[in-house]
Amino acid sequence: MAGAAITAETMGGALAAIMAWRVTPDVAPACPLCGAAGLGVSDHSARPHAEWYRLVCVACGLDQMLAVPMGAQVPGAEG
Numbered sequence: 001m002a003g004a005a006i007t008a009e010t011m012g013g014a015l016a017a018i019m020a021w022r023v024t025p026d027v028a029p030a031c032p033l034c035g036a037a038g039l040g041v042s043d044h045s046a047r048p049h050a051e052w053y054r055l056v057c058v059a060c061g062l063d064q065m066l067a068v069p070m071g072a073q074v075p076g077a078e079g
Contacts, residue, residue, distance in 0.1 A: 034060035
């Protein structure tokens with residue numbers, strides 16, 4: 001399945017995999033496309049503007065960067 005890619009339909013699973021990795025970075029989550037264990041996740045973020053993650057699965061060929069926009073800063077809301 002070379003050229004596998006995250007789509008609108010699989011984005012929820014991709015975001016769940018990223019969140020699982022952030023909670024437990026020592027445990028590779030399952031691939032959101034094929035379900036294989038050992039999804040590679042790496043953080044390439046450009047904070048404070050966006051979070052960027054690279055997802056790599058050797059089982060299905062997924063190799064994709066995902067941008068996760070961060071919420072807008074509200075002036076004066078810092079505390």
